[in-house]
Amino acid sequence: MKIENARAQMxxxxxxxxxxxxxxxxxxxxxxxxxxxxxxxxxxxxGTMYPLLTRLKNAGMLDYSWRESKSGPPRKYYRLTKKGxxxxxxxxxxxxxxxxxxxxx
Amino acid sequence: xxxxxxxxxxxYSFVMDIDAYDLLDEYITSLERHFLHEEGATEILSDIEAxxxxxxxxxxxGSEIVTKKIVSSTIHQMGDASFFEDEHTHEEVLDDRSxxxxxxxxxxRDPEDKILGGVCSGIAQYFGVEDPLWIRLFFVVLNIAGGSxxxxxxxxxxxxxxxKTRSERLAMRGEPIxxxxxxxxxxxxLDDIQDSLSSLKQKVKEEMDFDxxxxxxxxxxxxxxxxxxxxxxxxxxxxxxxxxxxxx
Numbered sequence: 001m002k003i004e005n006a007r008a009q010m011x012x013x014x015x016x017x018x019x020x021x022x023x024x025x026x027x028x029x030x031x032x033x034x035x036x037x038x039x040x041x042x043x044x045x046x047g048t049m050y051p052l053l054t055r056l057k058n059a060g061m062l063d064y065s066w067r068e069s070k071s072g073p074p075r076k077y078y079r080l081t082k083k084g085x086x087x088x089x090x091x092x093x094x095x096x097x098x099x100x101x102x103x104x105x
Numbered sequence: 106x107x108x109x110x111x112x113x114x115x116x117y118s119f120v121m122d123i124d125a126y127d128l129l130d131e132y133i134t135s136l137e138r139h140f141l142h143e144e145g146a147t148e149i150l151s152d153i154e155a156x157x158x159x160x161x162x163x164x165x166x167g168s169e170i171v172t173k174k175i176v177s178s179t180i181h182q183m184g185d186a187s188f189f190e191d192e193h194t195h196e197e198v199l200d201d202r203s204x205x206x207x208x209x210x211x212x213x214r215d216p217e218d219k220i221l222g223g224v225c226s227g228i229a230q231y232f233g234v235e236d237p238l239w240i241r242l243f244f245v246v247l248n249i250a251g252g253s254x255x256x257x258x259x260x261x262x263x264x265x266x267x268x269k270t271r272s273e274r275l276a277m278r279g280e281p282i283x284x285x286x287x288x289x290x291x292x293x294x295l296d297d298i299q300d301s302l303s304s305l306k307q308k309v310k311e312e313m314d315f316d317x318x319x320x321x322x323x324x325x326x327x328x329x330x331x332x333x334x335x336x337x338x339x340x341x342x343x344x345x346x347x348x349x350x351x352x353x
Contacts, residue, residue, distance in 0.1 A: 030152065031159060045184025047136075050152045054145040072159075073116030076152070 011042055017095060018042050020088040027079045061087055109170060115158030125173040131271050131287045132180050138272060210279035213268035222262040230277050
């Protein structure tokens with residue numbers, strides 16, 4: 001039993017919610033999402049996020065548009081769809097319920 | 106001195122050392138394999154490439170050439186293919202590595218150890234027979250005994266793909282495809298090249314008499330001067346770009 005394994009499992013379970021939360025605040029570029037996730041130690045390796053973004057987009061939770069960039073090629077900016085916003089709300093409810101249940105023990 | 110090449114990654118152009126390019130190519134191939142059956146694989150890969158390009162630019166800090174060090178630190182930051190499914194901890198990945206050795210094993214023809222098509226050595230690799238000679242003997246004996254092993258051989262030659270890329274060769278040997286194994290196999294290949302170069306040097310030294318050796322040094326000087334010129338003038342055609350194993 002290693003604490004690091006348990007942490008990894010917890011991060012994995014909540015990563016979707018964190019990504020959706022970050023995107024719900026503003027239209028955002030993936031590299032900036034990574035910066036935020038890394039700052040709060042939610043991801044260890046960056047590559048994990050890209051399949052997640054594409055899966056969420058394919059599931060209709062996210063949408064993106066291309067924007068010109070000053071320093072390079074155009075960048076993808078993600079935003080939440082209505083479906084995504086609803087899903088995030090449900091995720092937050094479940095999270096609150098879990099935290100509440102866990103803290104009663 | 107190192108040879109370099111130009112690449113386009115995520116919409117940026119980079120000048121890379123050859124060994125850095127090999128490592129990057131191998132990494133991207135391993136990701137392609139990993140996402141082969143994933144919906145939106147192309148999109149995931151192009152996102153990852155764009156991010157890597159960004160990291161290269163950050164790490165270059167004004168220098169011009171992407172080195173192997175930059176590539177491997179970027180790869181460590183992105184994570185190797187085994188990380189992508191779920192975010193394991195490092196210990197778990199290590200466990201998978203020793204436990205799952207034969208999990209991804211596939212039958213390929215071995216281009217590095219072949220007499221005809223590399224079928225027998227490929228089979229030997231697949232079943233973990235140390236010396237492909239036994240498989241070869243088996244085929245020959247079966248043929249003499251009246252079996253149709255020759256037809257079988259030709260059929261296998263046609264059906265079984267040859268292990269062309271480094272990740273295919275790793276899959277052939279049943280080694281997991283991750284950064285460590287890729288780096289190791291690149292290193293092995295470089296060592297091989299180094300060995301054959303130094304033996305060539307030795308041979309040249311032995312076979313040339315003194316006068317010829319002087320000529321040789323003169324030629325080398327001319328090359329050196331030309332190289333300097335090329336360095337100062339990048340648009341100049343560089344004949345050894347086409348000869349990747351030109352000695353240092």
